[in-house]
Amino acid sequence: MTTITLLVSGIYCYTFFNVRQQQSQFIGMARENTELLLHTIESSIFHAMHMGNVQDVGSILAMVGQHNQLVGVRIFHPQGMVLRSSNPSEVGQSVRPNDYALYQSTKPFEIFQLPLHGEVLSMVKPIYNEPACHACHGSKARVIGVLNVNYSLNRTKMQMVQSSRIFVISSIAITAFLAITISLILFKFMKRPLDRITEEMLRVENGHLDVHIEYCGKDEIGRLTSSFNSMVDRLAAAKEELEQLHFQQLERADRLASIGEMAAGIAHEVKNPLAGISAAVTIIKDDLDSTDPRGEILGEVIQQVQRLDKTVNDLLFFGKPSLPELTCIDINDVIAKTVKFASQHRSVMHVEKKLLLAPLIPPVFADSKQMQQVFLNLILNAFQAMVGGGTLSITTGCVFREEREYVRIEVADTGTGIPAPILEKIFTPFYTTKAQGTGLGLAICSKLIHLHNGELTVTSDDSTGTTFTIELPACNVCDIEREMNKEIAA
Known part of the structure; x- marks a missing residue:
């Protein structure tokens, strides 16, 4: 599930940035077309005015204005009054505030909304007073007019929507295909083997150490399966070793218990005779003269009897030690x-x-x-x-x-x-x-x-x-x- 989520997120981000890039490209193409028209109109007007055919300017603007992508083409005075236009009803009126604001700004173009035409790309270009124009316009004014073109973006927007729709649909289809394919691959080559390993691990937890998983692949799952089989084999060997050790410990404990019981019995049987022997030898030693060499031998006998008595006491204590009085x-x-x-x-x-x-x-x-x-x-x-x-x-x-x-x-x-x-x-x-x-x-x-x-x-x-x-x-x-x-x- 995490893999699918990451895949969808990656494709979504790629689609989003690609659509934005395509939109920028469409706007750039519209701008290039508008600039081309603007330069063409400017050249035609300059040639007509240079030849003295001032009346042809209006005809040029009217002819260009018939282009289905153009909303309007006009020349307005630097003060804002329309001098020539593809729409004769605009002549003598003030130019739209957006177009005039664009002229006063330093921006090369502007996109704004027109009530009847939707989004348009507006571009302006000042017409400078060159020496050839001094005969009609004098030499005082630096700018004798402003050429303004409004390029409709409706077709561009339709192309953008169609392109984005195709790209989004194709991205969704690719995402769905990849998600289904990856899910099937993960299910077949990962989830199913992992579920098998999980089931066998539960069997191992329940004490079944004869489990072995057959897997032919040499990928990560294959290495995991191999490690699992090796672990089970080692657990089985360790269990067998522990059982043998436990059996040996039980046998040893049983032998030690028997030895302990026998030692305790022997100790009880030996302790009383030792006490008698020690007392008898002590009496005999006391009856001897201090210079009698047999006294040293009897003293050694008494020491050995005392050592045996200590050994017997240790055996009795080790066999059954008394509980401490804490x-x-x-x-x-x-x-x-x-x-x-x-x-x-x-x-x-x-x-x-x-x-x-x-x-x-x-x-x-x-x-x-x-x-x-x-x-x-x-x-x-x-x-x-x-x-x-x-x-x-x-x-x-x-x-x-x-x-x-x-x-x-x-x-x-x-x-x-x-x-x-x-x-x-x-x-x-x-x-x-x-x-x-x-x-x-x-x-x-x-x-x-x-x-x-x-x-x-x-x-x-x-x-x-x-x-x-x-x-x-x-x-x-x-x-x-x-x-x-x-x-x-x-």
Whole structure:
């Protein structure tokens, strides 16, 4: 429709300007004819007057005035009185005001309306007092008369109307022909293929990925069809890949669930014997003399039992973590207490601790015990990464995400960093690079942070060390009201 509208508008503008141009040409032709008559009449009158045949002037004007295109031919005095005319009744009368005004102006011609003759083109030409005219007219007057011709434009107007009508009709016919032809072409080669593509796209949206459109052309529609078919093929391949991946994930989840249930069962079965073993070995060790070399062996046995007990606890927690008891807590206070507790670790001797805690951060909606567990794990990992010494920096601040305020905690060390292949797997359960590790510490941290509707991320570099970033939601009005309702209910 837009194409047809532009086509019609273009042809209309072309027709309008062409008609105007033709009208100007017809007026120009009428003007040229009038000038030719004017010069012919002037030459004839000059020759008659030069020969002394003054009476022939009237005859010349009367003969010329019989031309069917001439309304009138006259000679009038510069003061406005008609001296000679093709119409004898005008002689002695004042010339028409329009003709006299044209003589007084500098215009070469003028078009005006006459009551009985319609539009006429009026042209005047002064007759100058040349030396040959001095015998009759004297030498004082510069202009002895004004030759005036009124050329009828009726026939010219009829020709203009006929020409314009023919041009307009032909333009309308051409426009209609082009509009119909273009509409048929667009319908056949564009609308129908586009409708087909639209229908097939709806089928694709409904899940039918076996759609293919056959189109033999190599134009824009052909390229669009080819791109559509390629897109559908890629979608089908992606769907198949996703289905396979989903099936693998389901199998893996099922295996992990089974492993989790088995690990929880094993952990329950192992935990009680470990407690008995630890108690028995401790009693035996206490009964030995301090110089007995068997005491060192029993001490190593107790450490291994404690490590196994920690592994069992981690397995139980990871298999079924307890839900956090969310309250509005001061995260700076939790961090300070955790750092103080972790500072008792034997690997902290050569590590400098920097606490850059923002004083005006809002409270955090979290479980203090679980947060302490997260920070303790991250801090101990940082200590272990700086065996030869370094700096532990803990920074707190505020950020805004999705129109909510969050508290950001950064735990950074200046250790050797984590290689990129390992960095992608550190939150994977049971993945560890430590000889004495279980691979559950960071996985548990990540799980706890997500239970708090927060986010745990990590960045690492060989030159600057590793930084763990935690973002936790700050307490808002709803959280505070929920806390007050809990206290009232309690």
